[in-house]
Amino acid sequence: xxxxxxxAPSQSxxxxxxxxxxxxxxxxxxxxxxxxxxSIQTNWIEYRSVGRSVLREQDRRNELAARExxxxxxxxxxxxxxxLREVQFVNSVIDQRQFSFTEMEAKVTALLPPEVRVTALSxxxxxxEPLIHVGVEGSSEGPVETFLINLEDSPxxxxxxxxxxxxxxxxxxxxxxxxxxxxxxxxxGERGTAKGAATPAESSGAGAEEAGSKPGSKQTAPAKTAGxxxxxxxxxxxxxxxxxxxxxxxxxxIGTGKMPPVQKGSSTKPANPSLPVAPAGNAxxxxxxxxxxxx
Amino acid sequence: xxxxxxxKELWTRASWSGTAAFTLPGVLFxxxxxxxxxxxxxxxxxxxxxxxxxxVAWEPLEPGTLAASPGGPAVLNxxxxxxxxxxxxxxxxxxxxxxxxxxPDGVARVGVFPLESLPxxxxxxxxxxxxxxxxxxxxxxxxxxxxxxxxxxxxxxVSAEASLEVIVVAVRSSVLVEFERLIEGINRSSAMIxxxxxxxxxxxxxxxxxxxxxxxxxxxxxxxxxxxRQRLRFWRSRDFAGLDLDExxxxxxxxxxxxxxxxxxxxxxxxxxIWLCTRxxxxxxxxxxxxxxLGRQVExxxxxxxxxxxxxxxxxxxxxxYGVTLAGLAANHQ
Numbered sequence: 001x002x003x004x005x006x007x008a009p010s011q012s013x014x015x016x017x018x019x020x021x022x023x024x025x026x027x028x029x030x031x032x033x034x035x036x037x038x039s040i041q042t043n044w045i046e047y048r049s050v051g052r053s054v055l056r057e058q059d060r061r062n063e064l065a066a067r068e069x070x071x072x073x074x075x076x077x078x079x080x081x082x083x084l085r086e087v088q089f090v091n092s093v094i095d096q097r098q099f100s101f102t103e104m105e106a107k108v109t110a111l112l113p114p115e116v117r118v119t120a121l122s123x124x125x126x127x128x129e130p131l132i133h134v135g136v137e138g139s140s141e142g143p144v145e146t147f148l149i150n151l152e153d154s155p156x157x158x159x160x161x162x163x164x165x166x167x168x169x170x171x172x173x174x175x176x177x178x179x180x181x182x183x184x185x186x187x188x189g190e191r192g193t194a195k196g197a198a199t200p201a202e203s204s205g206a207g208a209e210e211a212g213s214k215p216g217s218k219q220t221a222p223a224k225t226a227g228x229x230x231x232x233x234x235x236x237x238x239x240x241x242x243x244x245x246x247x248x249x250x251x252x253x254i255g256t257g258k259m260p261p262v263q264k265g266s267s268t269k270p271a272n273p274s275l276p277v278a279p280a281g282n283a284x285x286x287x288x289x290x291x292x293x294x295x
Numbered sequence: 296x297x298x299x300x301x302x303k304e305l306w307t308r309a310s311w312s313g314t315a316a317f318t319l320p321g322v323l324f325x326x327x328x329x330x331x332x333x334x335x336x337x338x339x340x341x342x343x344x345x346x347x348x349x350x351v352a353w354e355p356l357e358p359g360t361l362a363a364s365p366g367g368p369a370v371l372n373x374x375x376x377x378x379x380x381x382x383x384x385x386x387x388x389x390x391x392x393x394x395x396x397x398x399p400d401g402v403a404r405v406g407v408f409p410l411e412s413l414p415x416x417x418x419x420x421x422x423x424x425x426x427x428x429x430x431x432x433x434x435x436x437x438x439x440x441x442x443x444x445x446x447x448x449x450x451x452x453v454s455a456e457a458s459l460e461v462i463v464v465a466v467r468s469s470v471l472v473e474f475e476r477l478i479e480g481i482n483r484s485s486a487m488i489x490x491x492x493x494x495x496x497x498x499x500x501x502x503x504x505x506x507x508x509x510x511x512x513x514x515x516x517x518x519x520x521x522x523x524r525q526r527l528r529f530w531r532s533r534d535f536a537g538l539d540l541d542e543x544x545x546x547x548x549x550x551x552x553x554x555x556x557x558x559x560x561x562x563x564x565x566x567x568x569i570w571l572c573t574r575x576x577x578x579x580x581x582x583x584x585x586x587x588x589l590g591r592q593v594e595x596x597x598x599x600x601x602x603x604x605x606x607x608x609x610x611x612x613x614x615x616x617y618g619v620t621l622a623g624l625a626a627n628h629q
Contacts, residue, residue, distance in 0.1 A: 001496040001522050003317060003627050005442045005464050007403075007471060007488035008396075010315040 099130070104156075104184055108134060111150040115143035119177065129183045133163075137177040141167065141241065144176050148237045152254055157182040162252045165244040178244065313417045314442040318395075319346060319628040320486045322387060324380060325397035325620055326474065327491065328361045328514045328536075330354065331376070332397075333383035334614075334621045337605050346625035347605045351614050352386035354379040363401030363516065363534060366433045367470040370477065377480050384481050394478055395487035397620055400511075400518045400532035403466045403490040404431050404439075407527055410459045413445065424463045432465060439465040446526045462527045464490065492518040492532070494620040495572055497627035498596055501525075505567035506558065509596065510551050510585070513574040517547045519554045521564065529558055544581060548588045555589055572596035575616045598622040 074080055101123065108121060120135030134151075138144040152160045164179040240254040325332040330353060337349035356379055360372040370376055408427050414420045424443055425436035432439055444462045466488075475485050492511045499507050499522055506528065511518040515536040521529035533550060535543050558564055571582055571593050586593040598619050606614055614621070 001499055001501065001525055001527065003489070003493055003496055004444045005462065005489060005493060006315050006317045007440055007442050007464060007466055008315050008485045009440075010313050 104130075104132065107154070107156050108132070108151075111147060111154055112136070113138070113143040113146045113150075115139045116147045120179065123184070129185055131181055132157075132184050133179065133181050135177065135179040137175045139175060141176045144178055145234075145237055145241055148178075148180065148240070148254060149233050151180070151182055152233050152237060156185060158185055159183045160254045162240055162244045162254065165241070165248060167245055178241075313421065314440065315486070317627070318487055319624060320393045320395040322384070322393075322483070323395040323397065323487075323621055323624065324383070324478070325491055325617075326361065326376070326380075326477075327356075327399055328363055328516075329356055329358070330514075330617070331356060331379040331383050332617050332621070333380075333387045334618065335387040336625065346628045348614060348618065348621055348625065349605050350387040351606060351610050351618055351621070352383040353613050353617055354383045361399065363399035363514075365402055365404055365467060365470070367402075367467050368473060369399075369402055369470045370473045373473075373477070377477055380477055381481050384483070393486035394483045395489075395624065396474060396478060396485050397489055397491040397494055397624075398466070398474060399514070399516060400490045400492050401516055401534050402470050403464055403532075404428065405490070405493075405527075405530040405532075406431055406463045406465070407530065408461050408463065409448070410461055413459060413461060424461060425465070428463055428465050432467075434467050436465075438467055438469065440468045440471055441465050448526075449524070460526055464493070490518075490532075491620050492520060494623040494627070495596060496520065496522060496527070496623065498599075498619070498623045499570065500568065503567050506562075506564040507568045507570060508551075508555055508558070508566045509570045509572065510547070511572045512547055512577070515543065517550065519551060521554070521558045521562070521566065523564055528562055528564060529554065544584075548585050551585065552588050555591075566591070569593045570596040572619055574619065599626065 075084055104123070105121060108118065112118065116136050116138040118134065119137045120133065122133045123130050124133070125131070136144060136147055138147070148160065148162070151157050160180055160182045162178055162180045166177045236254050240252045243252045244250070319336065321336055323334045323336070332351070332353050334351040335349045337347040357372065357375055360370075360375050362369055362371050406428050408424070414423060420443070421441045424441055425439055428439065428441070429436045442464050446460045446462065448458055448460055471488065474488070478485050491513070492509070495509060495511055499509060501524070504524075506521050506523045509518075509520045509522065511520070515538070516532060516534050518532040519529065520527065520531075531550075531554060535546050538546060555566060555569075559566060569586070569589060569591050571577065571585060572595070573581070576595070576597075582593050582595065596619060598615055599622055
């Protein structure tokens with residue numbers, strides 16, 4: 001008798017298909033695993049590369065920081081400290097080379113006594129040490145002389161020259177007018193070389209900022225005391241005015257030791273050939289200065 | 296609460312799994328109250344197409360290890376039984392992990408039912424057969440795991456009142472789970488489970504028109520079966536535990552006489568051949584006494600020599616003493 005009985009449970013769906021599906025699933029899983037391993041390897045290599053780049057940048061940054069610290073230490077040494085101040089001074093001078101007409105006008109105005117007014121102010125060329133032409137008029141000769149003294153003593157101007165003058169011959173109080181030229185040394189050019197302004201060496205004790213500070217309205221006041229002015233500037237101004245009175249139309253430079261001789265009558269020929277003489281037609285208020293040629 | 300009932304029914308329907316068809320696994324275990332037998336089948340068959348036994352191992356069990364009752368629990372000394380299984384499994388070698396299991400006949404209930412028809416759906420058929428078996432089961436039919444085999448009644452037409460005859464084997468699920476867990480304990484799974492005497496039926500002659508009577512005696516159990524060609528006409532299994540050997544023999548023979556008389560009288564089936572299978576083999580005196588009681592010639596049901604062609608000499612002796620069930624399964628695989 002053939003037996004077809006069996007009490008064992010039949011295989012479930014999972015058991016029947018487990019073997020059939022196991023191989024494809026295993027293959028797919030293996031492929032995914034290999035892909036994952038390669039992905040991990042690639043990412044690891046990239047991570048190492050980026051890490052090395054970061055380390056290189058950090059090393060470079062540290063190196064630059066060390067160099068900066070070394071340079072700072074070098075600059076802090078006494079020998080280099082003077083150099084630093086000079087550099088700062090040069091930088092401040094460069095800053096001062098920025099010319100301002102308004103500032104120049106304010107400085108001229110500050111030199112005016114109350115009885116004197118400006119009738120003309122011009123500057124034909126601002127290059128180099130600009131030469132300005134100033135025309136003033138006063139109620140008497142005294143205030144005009146005071147203006148000239150102030151102008152001559154001002155650290156912002158030098159080489160004052162009287163180019164024309166008009167005086168009350170009868171002394172009835174008519175206005176006195178003069179025209180003069182002067183080099184404006186603050187806006188451009190070397191500062192204070194003619195008037196003994198502070199040099200870098202002199203200003204080193206006062207500090208770089210003080211040495212580099214631009215002489216403003218406070219410095220427009222005469223640098224010398226009144227007593228000293230009488231001994232130095234005032235006689236020269238008086239002499240200059242006298243020479244201008246004596247030789248109308250002849251430029252007279254104030255401050256030079258030799259004044260043109262006082263002559264009777266007018267003459268266009270300067271008494272002293274060494275004095276700078278304005279060319280013909282270069283009267284006061286002319287746009288062609290006698291100063292340095294413009295660049 | 297109608298939806299709960301519906302969900303429960305759906306879950307029961309989805310989780311229901313029928314029993315498998317007969318298959319011959321590579322490794323077989325027979326568990327009886329007093330021994331464990333293990334065998335590994337060879338990969339190749341003999342000239343007759345029968346599977347051949349490659350290795351065989353036998354291990355005795357302590358008394359009280361197993362209780363062959365249908366209600367369970369069946370395994371009373373699990374460590375001892377598991378140790379015997381592991382030992383025999385190691386002796387026969389690690390073959391396939393799917394194994395066959397022969398159980399004591401006492402844990403199973405076998406019924407033969409004539410039916411007009413049977414539902415095609417196996418679950419519905421199992422329900423019908425469970426209901427048919429309810430009077431013979433000492434537990435609710437829902438707790439039984441059923442396997443059945445349909446035999447057509449010779450000469451009966453389809454319109455006849457009972458054209459089908461269904462052999463049903465039922466074992467309580469909890470009892471089967473006990474044995475399956477033991478098998479899982481040795482890293483195997485059960486692919487075939489049968490009562491031990493069922494494995495002997497393929498050894499009966501298939502060319503006899505009349506009936507054949509089989510008496511299978513082992514341990515303290517005696518199983519009586521009557522077979523008519525491909526039909527199982529009668530099945531009874533009795534446990535004679537507690538009797539001494541002489542009394543046990545007397546009781547077995549007396550019961551055999553009653554079965555033969557009842558079969559020929561009630562089933563009108565003349566028994567042409569009487570088979571005796573005892574494990575270990577019975578003495579000639581015992582077989583002669585049975586023949587005398589029954590008044591017929593008694594033949595010994597023994598292992599076919601070709602099934603043990605691959606065994607070593609010592610294994611062949613063991614196979615002859617206990618391996619007739621293995622030989623029956625091998626013959627059924629043809």
